[in-house]
Amino acid sequence: MSILFSNPWGFLALLGIPAVLAIHFLQQESRTVRISTLFMLEALAPESVEGRRFQQLRNSVPLWLQLLSVLLLTWLLVQPRFLTAGSTQRITIVLDSAVAMRAFQPVIAEKLAPRLREISGAAQKTEWLLLETDPTRPALYTGTQLVPMLAAIDKWLPALGKHDPALALRNAISTGDRKGMVIFVTDEQMELPVGVDLFAVGRPISNGGFTGLRITEPDSASPGWQVLVKNFSKEPMKRECTITSANAQPRTLVVELGPGEARPIKGSFPADSPGVELRLNPDEFTFDDTFSIVRPRLKPMALTIQSGTPATTFFQRFAASFLSSRLVAGSEGPDLYLGTAPAADFTPPPPPPAAPAAGGAPAAPKPAPPAAPSRGAGIFMIVGDRTNTNILRDQLLVERSALTQDLRFNGLLPRFTSPIALRPEDQALLWAGNTPLIFRRLEAGKPQLYLNFDVLESQGDQAAALVVLLSRFAETVRAAKIAEQAINADTGQRLFVAAQPGGAGLVVTSSAEGVAPQEFPSTGERTPIRAPLEPGLFTVKQGNTVLVRGAASFSDARELDFTAASTFDGLEGKTAELLKQNTYEDTNQQLWLCLLTALLLANWAWLGRKRTL
Template identity: 30%
Template sequence: MNLILTNFHGFWALLGIPAVILIHFLQRRAKVETVSTLFLLKQTQRESTSGRRFDRLVNSVPLWLQILAVLLATWLLLQPRYVKAKSTQRIAIVLDSSASMRVFKDKLPETIQREIPRLQGNAANIEVWLMESDPSKAKIYQGNSTEDLLTALADWSPSAGATEPTNTLRVARSLVGSEGAVSYITDSPLANHAPYNSSTIAIGEPTDNCGFTGVTFESDGPNVIWKAIVRNYSSTEQTCTWKLETATGASSSREITLKAESLTTLQGAFPKDHTRCRLVLSADAFDLDDTLPMVVPSPKPLFVTSTLPKETVFLSDRMLASFPNLKPAPEFAAADLIVTSTETTPTTQHLMVFPQDKASSRPYLTGNIVATKHPLTEGLNWQTLLVRESYSIPHAADDEVLLWQGNRALIYLRTHPNSRKKALIFNFDISRSNGMKQPALAVLMLRYCELLQREKVAPETRLTETGEPLQITHHTGADAAPLVQNIITLAGESLEAREIPTSRNDLSAPEQPGFFILSQGDQALLTSATYFADTREADFSDCATEESPASSMASAVDHHTRDDHLWRIWVCMILAAVFGAWWFTKSGRKESLPETAR
């Protein structure tokens, strides 16, 4: 049975032993007795004639009894406790999920092996939870084996952005209870102490790193030009090499030198006859930003046609010329959006309605202009809009009015109850107003087109950041095919495919740089290249080593140990030792005197 000494102040009681010995070094002054003969002097105890001073140590029973009393008193003051055989300490270790932790992952096994015995304290057994600071991640390990924990840790690959650990620490504290231990392991010291009585261990150190931060594309005739930014996060000048890889080969490596904490731009033509390529930097401690996968972006097009009369057909022409990703429909049936002046019911296609009033000049409307709180009108100023009176298209109760002037609905949004197609209706003659000079009206029209684009189920190609939430429009319903996310290689070969139920709304890009295709049935909805672009996690200048222990709790000691049930015996032995020392001292004095002198 393990023994725990919980009161270190008891060690001061051991100073009583030197004190007892010092006292026994001192001798009493001899008493002068007048006797008639000297033969009795042979039986007297040799005593000092000069009084109390250091002399030889006399071995005696009182000496050893007094030392025994001091030792027993010390034992009681130490308050010994015995570890309960079935006691279990619950331990929750929370690992920082941020991508920067992958640089210091090799330090984790040693740190955890050193931390668990400290957190175990006086308990005989342990139950351990190993968790990530990202609350959306599943726990890494739960059990009572340190070896199994380290095995599970070997498969852990942190790749998230900066994560606030408070929520996970709260969950960890609820798992272990008030008497359990919670430890947070990160790479940078926290500005404030970790909440929920958690200890904190920072295992990082400043590390040099160069990496890609982003890429843009430009068209140059038949060519697509990429421009990639490389950043040096270090405080010293760094030299690295880069190359462009395709499915059929790679370019020769080129060397670049970056000054301390500087940026540089690389550019080149996207390889023809290839749909995928990637830029690769020479390897360093942080690998996530050393590769930059690329595909040529191709947004979902919105096909537009117009039935406007010649007087107002310029409205649709300006939209096609100014708004991105709008294309003229090859035929009327293929149009996603119809710009019209007569239809108001969006049955099979979306509408943008600009009614016309054939009447001559009418007076301007009066009354306050009030915009409804809506994503399409957020932040827009309509106070300079001048609208003339004209015939009004009545709005239904289900229509969303976006703009009022007095009691008149100037602009409203109508959604068909079955097809869910939309109609943006301008309830005034725009050609007899100053609407074409209003930036707010142009922004509203652009936002409406972008909304229709997002809601369109169609293929698109774009770049995504690692772990980025994905908003993908897809078919829903009982008969809809499941979504399939297929991670592919540079050559297009499948690495991993998984089905995603259509009911899920938490889609996200992979956490590692690379390529993937998100499809439904036979249709590829999203073709993407994923790259790491979190500059906060790529900067290791603030990393350091530090330990901040949690406050200890006496309740945990009481829970895992029991007090000394023999303390009454020790008290009795102390009293017996003190009485015995007094008894032997008294009797010794009497025996040392001659019988005639007693």
């Protein structure tokens, strides 16, 4: 049976034992009592004639009564509790995944360990669940051993920017039980949901670092870059910044910043260089002292525009605004085809009654709109009869989609000639009553966007929402293309890369020191990967094919300010609460109290009897 003590300070009562022994070592000075005869004098123990001094300890009844009283009093004061047989508690620890926690991560396990050892003794079995607030990561540890759990904290690497931990804490509460607790470990004091205890390990740090990037003149032949450096401390700061690239000599700048001051560092991309890296001489928090940049480069897009139609000019204006694109002949296999809808897509309208011609023969039907064969991914438009003045007056309804998010098609006056029928698998994006005006279709696995009305006669060329919709669709085609691109990303950012499905996995390699390559299985045109957690240049390859050349940097200024960091121990006194849940008190307390009273009375009575002559 396991015994725990709710009040360990009660053991100080044991100091009464040496006190009682000391008293019984002392002897009293003898007193003279005049009596008339000797036979009335009881046998008395010898007493010192010289006064109080230590002599040999004498065995006596008061000695044992007093020692037993001290032991009983100590037992009552320490408030013993007995663990319930089979008692189990679940302790869930949630670590703040904000990157600012890297400044204090080495001391988290050291500071938590004493409290957790104390808490683990509140039940016969303790189940540990170690989580973090990053929802994309699995549990860091699940088990019943404290030492491996503390080791998992030492290996943990936070990587998120500023975020709200409320969702992770609610999930932790829902996975726990009433015989346990949820502990949130962070670097500053904050309000937490009911049922969560705070353990803060932070302290103010004088920090300064890179906070943001802007590419200047991105559409020019020689774009530049501008990186912001900020001093988050309350004292002036002087730092050295070294700028390096593959094909240029390193150069060093001295940056002097006042308290809270920010200043830009500017530069350009050297020719034929994969990127630029900026490094500040290290301070106490080094994560924001490195910033890497690559010259952004989109996947090139080959466009083919159908010629000889009224829509040609409209599509030429659209292609001119589409970045990193070039016009090619249809025979070269374009990435995106722009033209009128193929004739095979039209739903033939019911034939109108034939009007007699001048010679008595029926009039010939009007020819179908100009037709072009389907050329894979494309945007197709209906070009109607210029004499058609019918306008659909039905209310326009926008379907919820990533292509139509926040778009308003006010001012669009759709006119129809020969509408295309909607297939069951098509995705309608814009309706006019029961008629689909814009819809998305997959043809042999290639996305196609249909403008199912006469755009030129419907003020569509003046509708900004329509141009945005076309740009968004064209970007989805670009995203699905397997080709090399260059991007600047946040550390740990989730990215989607187009790759050969079912082929080799995607390997992410970083230039940061000590970062091992990451491999992700290929799932096709939207293969999810993550940028490296450490700042630096990186590449993404599938086999020998380079898919991404990138730079990972951290620039969330909210996580770089440590002036509000503090220490707080919200676990003090929590062990006693857990003990009440998993233990029961001594059921004989009343008996021990009565026995203590009896011992004290017996001691008093015995000493009184000894003083009687």
